[in-house]
Amino acid sequence: MQTAMGVWRWRRNPLRRPTDLFEAWVAFAALVCVLLVAPAIGCAAGLQLDGTLQRAAVEQRHERHLVPAVVVRQAAESAGRASVDTSAQQNAPSRTPIVASWTAPDGSSHEGTVPAAEEPPRPGDRFRIWTDAHGRLVGQPLDPSAAAFHAGVAGLASALGAAALVETVRRLVVRRLMHRRYIRLDRAWAAAGPDWGRAGAGS
Template sequence: MWTAMGVWRWRRNPLRRPTDLLEAWVAFAALVFVLLVAPAVGCVTGLEVDGTLQRAARVQQQERYLVPAVVVRPAAEPPAGAGADATAQRQTPQRTPIVASWTAPDGSSHQGTVPAAEEPPQAGDRFRIWTDLRGRLVGRPLDPSVASAHAALVGLAAAVGAAALVETVRRLVVRRLVHLRYRRLDRAWAAAGPDWGRAGAGG
């Protein structure tokens, strides 16, 4: 609002310099962009990302299956002195690795090392794991609500980024205009300075 008032105030002011009016219009254009265009950019970006993530979520839900598994035995512990990576893993809280067996949706049998569903794991315990059609271990499919939340964050970031870009451009333009004013003032002072204060110099 103050920017629009500034444009109107400088419209007929006799002291107005061309750079003053240009600066006011640049500020007005930046304000319009921040209030109207940046939210639109964020909305379009968020919708596009949400559509992509929702399609990925649907594909994952169709291609990933929650199948029953049975604990066979605890997995072998890494050998002592296996290196810094093994030490870091032991210090990091995590579920106990176990050897489990499961049957894939296509009917094939599998056995592998997976994290235990409960602590402490006992042989014969039953739990469920995510696999693909052939029984290969996969992660949990993307939840549609989580996808929407991620898309909203991306849209918000796009809107903020667009507004920040416009403000940066506005500041750069204003900085150039200020430098231009100083150069013009220096030239005017260089022309009038030698005659400043002299009688009959047209002052």
């Protein structure tokens, strides 16, 4: 609002310089971009990313399957580590690696090393893991709510980035204008300085 009033105030002011009016219009245009263009960019970026992530979440839900698995034994490296320092293993943030067996959606049998679902793991315990249709281990599918959250954060970051870019351009333009003003002032002072205060010099 102050920027808009500044533009209006300088519109017919007899003391205004061309650069004053140009600076006011630059500030007004920057304000419009920050209030309207930047949010539009953020909204468009967020919606675009949300659509992409939601499609990826749907595809992952169709391609990944939660299948039952059975604990066979602890993995060799896990057993060796437990014999050395059991208390450290219990306090470790990562889960114990175990050897488990499972049946893929296509009917094939598999066995491999996976993190234990519960501590301590016991042979015969049952848990579930995510695999593809052929039994290969995969990560958990992307949750739609998590996808929407990430898209919202990305949209907000895009809006803030656009606003920061606009403000940076405005500051560069104002700095350039100020530099030109100082150059003109130095030239005017150099021309009038020798005669300043001299009688009959018109000062």
